[in-house]
Amino acid sequence: MKLERDDLLKLYRNMVLTRKTDESIIDGIKTGRVVSFFHSGQGHEATDVGGVTFLRKGDWAMAGVRGHGVGQAIAKGLAPREFLAEHCGKATGCCFGWSGFHTANLELGLPGYWGTVGTTFPITLGLGIACKKDGKGNVVVSYFGDGASGRGTLHEAFNMTSIYKLPVVWLCENNMLAINMPASEAVASKDVADLAYGYNMPGVVVDGQDVVAVAEAVMIAVERARAGDGPSLVECKTFRFRPHSEGGKMIRGYQPIPEEEIAEWRSKDPIVLFRKKLIEQGIAANVELDKIDGDAAAEIAVAEKFVAESPLADPERMFNSLYA
Amino acid sequence: MSKVGIISNPASGKDIRRLIAFASVMDNVEKTNQIKRIVMGIDSTGVDEILIMPDYYCFGLRVVSDLNSVRLKAKISVLDMPVTATMEDTVNAAKIMGEMGVGCIVTLGGDGTNRAVAIGSRKTPLVPLSTGTNNVFPIMVEATVAGIAAGITAQNILNGDGFSYIHKRLAIIKDGREIGMALIDAVVVDQLFVSSRAVWELPDVRQIVCTRADAKNIGLTSVAGVLHPLGAREAKGLHLRIGDGDLKVRAAVLPGLFADVGVQELQVLDPGDEVQVSLKPSIIALDGEREVAVQPSDDVKIRIEIDGPPVVEIDKVLSAAAAKGFFKVKN
Amino acid sequence: MADINFARAISQALDEEMARDEKVYMIGEDVRAGVFTAQAGLVQKYGEERVIDTPISETAIAGSCLGAAIAGYRPVADMMFDDFMLICMDEMKNAAQWRFANGGFIKVPIVYRLPMGGYVGLGADHSRAMFSPVMHLAGMKVVVPSTPYDAKGLLKTAIRDDNPVCFFEHRLLYRTRGPVPEEEYLIPFGVADVKKEGSDLTIVALGYMVQWAMELAKEYEAKGVSIEVIDPRTLEPLDIDTIVKSVEKTGRVLLVEEDMTRCGATAEIGMQIMDRAFDSLDAPILRVGAKNFPIAGGPMEKLILPSKNDIITAIDKLLGR
Structure with missing residues (x-):
């Protein structure tokens, strides 16, 4: 698909809103508003947003662990306030406030979140079976990290999506760290994309800091899936700007990651890079992008107030939720 | 002391062309195998030292480790340089190898890999091995044989010229300053971003400038190749304006992917000729990868030069070496 | 039918x-x-x-x-x-x-x-x-x-x-x-089935063990012992009310399952009976199940799995015979 100006600005907006929501959660942890833990997705915005923004209604976006799926949720149309409220244990959260940190909205194509790394592989397989049965051309874009690529669930799900030719795009966010375990020591093939060929599907590598590159590659894979040509794997090389979990340290193996290296990663901030390109290529003026930034900040401020004024999760509702 | 360098790109063969077309796949395990064969080929010729570029996949360390039990005559090592896992590694390695006086570099990758090598070093002769079907500059040849040719070249065993030729190249000139280069083609596309790099939407292509054109290659140069074949050793270049018109050709623009391309104008270029980039803003794809962003205020030209890297003619080297009795073993 | x-x-x-x-x-x-x-x-x-x-x-x-x-x-x-x-x-x-x-x-x-x-x-x-x-x-x-x-x-x-x-x-x-039946029917979850009514002793059995419980109940019937056999049919939801009602009537209960007794389903059922019907019990609750071992292969498995004899022994013990 060719991205028009509005599409490009939408990508920018979604990335900025994702970052600001992420920042608000981190701030909430420091100030005690947030009742759960958080695995910040800062640095991943281009992949989180780029792979989902141009999906259509009926398509599923299955988030991995990082960022608790904030980017995918926002790109699918979830209001940040619902994400924030959920993390603050409020009844106005997208899961009514007792999940701690989950994101789900079936209307928007968010099937639910799970914190166990690699759990999403077989669930994605099932969503893919459903999409194929529906016959409406819907697809699943399913995120996982280099860490999850160590799970056996990957093998079973990759194999079965391929043999059944299911409309699935596997999207690997390779940020080179699984908690603290470096991918260089944990991923035998180095490029996760190399795994694809063993499963008879294409595997490609793109720059995960370049939101247009991610969107372009994923949408090609999506069109392929819609056409009935089966699954593919898009590996996005990216960086995790923050520790595995808030409050932790930036560690690789058991040693601190050097400050210069973190600074080098941060110099590839996908939002800053995209903003620069939009201006250089004459697509948007500074003032216009500033307005998007300002609107996002305002939306988060309003959302924070909304969350603060929201009631806590309803115990009765929770206890009535075990069975349908 | 004779030295041969090996530069292999772990990222080659993984771009988006596998999704949009049927581009070939060569994984890093096979590249590692090929490097072993290159090393054995080089070693068979009696070269003193073999240097391998370091990279994130660690081809060099794997090869050295896997060949542990093989008695190599040559000293083999991995270059001591930082690894950034970007194209800069290739540029840097070629530069260092050039400065170390390496007599030949074997490259393993596509057109883009060789372009990066040429940015780092334009003096050292290259034996370019292709890792896919979508390339013009590197060739498909058995890695062992490539190693032999590189070893003979590095040791200067053959007298006289004619065993290599200087490849043409395209310099990208922005506001009078060279900002990039291509070995095969520079293509102006109506796009705004480098993003996933490959070029496949033909309606977006406006200009093709190329150093070679051959109907037996695929890619955008094949558009020129079916109209006006141009050999690698001919001191000419071509410029095509693409768009609707009377003339249309069917060309394999990607592996297994055809497009009908309208050619409005075909112009033969002489060394030093410059082609103005007329579309702004736009992107220039160099050797198949979107690379240079042209902004509205830029003045960008593409100039053809005959000052690219020397390319070893493997067939000629091997037959001349055979004629000279190089492969005979003394009792 | x-x-x-x-x-x-x-x-x-x-x-x-x-x-x-x-x-x-x-x-x-x-x-x-x-x-x-x-x-x-x-x-x-x-x-x-x-x-x-x-x-x-x-x-x-x-x-x-x-x-x-x-x-x-x-x-x-x-x-x-x-x-x-x-x-x-x-x-x-x-x-x-x-x-x-x-x-x-x-x-x-x-x-x-x-x-x-x-x-x-x-x-x-x-x-x-x-x-x-x-x-x-x-x-x-x-x-x-x-x-x-x-x-x-x-x-x-x-x-x-x-x-x-x-x-x-x-x-x-x-x-x-x-x-x-030929015609369509559904069985709701959470409704235990009293497979056989009785007054002297309640057996709560699961799955295949229900068959054995029924056979033995008939054998005991001939000896003048009236055994009630309850099949809970669903363990979640569990119809504890039906079980409690039976225990209140008989005062003696034997729980039979094929799983290991340690942390087995009958451990849960037994504890719930203790909570709800302790005062009705005339004897301690007994359980029959597999020994706390992996199941052996071939004929040796019968040394691990519960047997009819185990059930008979337990019935007799509960009845003080």
Whole structure:
């Protein structure tokens, strides 16, 4: 698909809103508003947003662990306030406030979140079976990290999506760290994309800091899936700007990651890079992008107030939720 | 002391062309195998030292480790340089190898890999091995044989010229300053971003400038190749304006992917000729990868030069070496 | 009312529900052929799109059911052996918890069919009765039928339930016969069946053990001992009221299951009886189950699994004989 100006600005907006929501959660942890833990997705915005923004209604976006799926949720149309409220244990959260940190909205194509790394592989397989049965051309874009690529669930799900030719795009966010375990020591093939060929599907590598590159590659894979040509794997090389979990340290193996290296990663901030390109290529003026930034900040401020004024999760509702 | 360098790109063969077309796949395990064969080929010729570029996949360390039990005559090592896992590694390695006086570099990758090598070093002769079907500059040849040719070249065993030729190249000139280069083609596309790099939407292509054109290659140069074949050793270049018109050709623009391309104008270029980039803003794809962003205020030209890297003619080297009795073993 | 076997009852339930609702499909290893022949003819009738054969990938089978259920389908997975469900326990746990942990608005209609049980000599890897592990998955319903009638009615209910259900099918029951009505019927979950009324002693038995309890109850009847046999049929939800009522009447209770007694389903049932009916007990609750060992293979398995003699000994002990 060719991205028009509005599409490009939408990508920018979604990335900025994702970052600001992420920042608000981190701030909430420091100030005690947030009742759960958080695995910040800062640095991943281009992949989180780029792979989902141009999906259509009926398509599923299955988030991995990082960022608790904030980017995918926002790109699918979830209001940040619902994400924030959920993390603050409020009844106005997208899961009514007792999940701690989950994101789900079936209307928007968010099937639910799970914190166990690699759990999403077989669930994605099932969503893919459903999409194929529906016959409406819907697809699943399913995120996982280099860490999850160590799970056996990957093998079973990759194999079965391929043999059944299911409309699935596997999207690997390779940020080179699984908690603290470096991918260089944990991923035998180095490029996760190399795994694809063993499963008879294409595997490609793109720059995960370049939101247009991610969107372009994923949408090609999506069109392929819609056409009935089966699954593919898009590996996005990216960086995790923050520790595995808030409050932790930036560690690789058991040693601190050097400050210069973190600074080098941060110099590839996908939002800053995209903003620069939009201006250089004459697509948007500074003032216009500033307005998007300002609107996002305002939306988060309003959302924070909304969350603060929201009631806590309803115990009765929770206890009535075990069975349908 | 004779030295041969090996530069292999772990990222080659993984771009988006596998999704949009049927581009070939060569994984890093096979590249590692090929490097072993290159090393054995080089070693068979009696070269003193073999240097391998370091990279994130660690081809060099794997090869050295896997060949542990093989008695190599040559000293083999991995270059001591930082690894950034970007194209800069290739540029840097070629530069260092050039400065170390390496007599030949074997490259393993596509057109883009060789372009990066040429940015780092334009003096050292290259034996370019292709890792896919979508390339013009590197060739498909058995890695062992490539190693032999590189070893003979590095040791200067053959007298006289004619065993290599200087490849043409395209310099990208922005506001009078060279900002990039291509070995095969520079293509102006109506796009705004480098993003996933490959070029496949033909309606977006406006200009093709190329150093070679051959109907037996695929890619955008094949558009020129079916109209006006141009050999690698001919001191000419071509410029095509693409768009609707009377003339249309069917060309394999990607592996297994055809497009009908309208050619409005075909112009033969002489060394030093410059082609103005007329579309702004736009992107220039160099050797198949979107690379240079042209902004509205830029003045960008593409100039053809005959000052690219020397390319070893493997067939000629091997037959001349055979004629000279190089492969005979003394009792 | 026709007399059919348990396997036929299962396949009738599958057939009827697949005909009734096109969202129902079957998935599993060798599900087209059907290893235990409980689904003969279904692939011919409904096609391979609805009888999905899979590679040996239990994790993917179990987890895919969750994905498809979220998207509105009603998968029925055949796990072949309940022992194999431990391979995909994470997926089954997620299926059980997905609704609750994601806001309580997602429906997860799945049936995990779990062929199970010993007395066939299949050894430690294929013989377990694992009710209690799935009773630990909050959000999972647990069904253990003992007759063709119950199997059909409960399986139809399981398929229509909007929650995940573990449905245990003892291999030795497949060929047992019993009356099953021609017309459609459903059996609600959480309703125990009093298989035989009695006044001297209550036996609560699970699955295949119900058959033994019934045989022994008849033998004791001849000796003038009146035994009441209760089949809870579903362990979650558990109809403890019916059990308590019986205990209040008889004052003596024996719990029989094929699983290990340690942390077994009967441990839970026994404790609930203690909570609710301690004052009615004339004797301590007794349990018969497998020894706390892996199941041995071949003929040696009978040294591990509960036997009729174990039950007789327990009955006599409870009656003070």
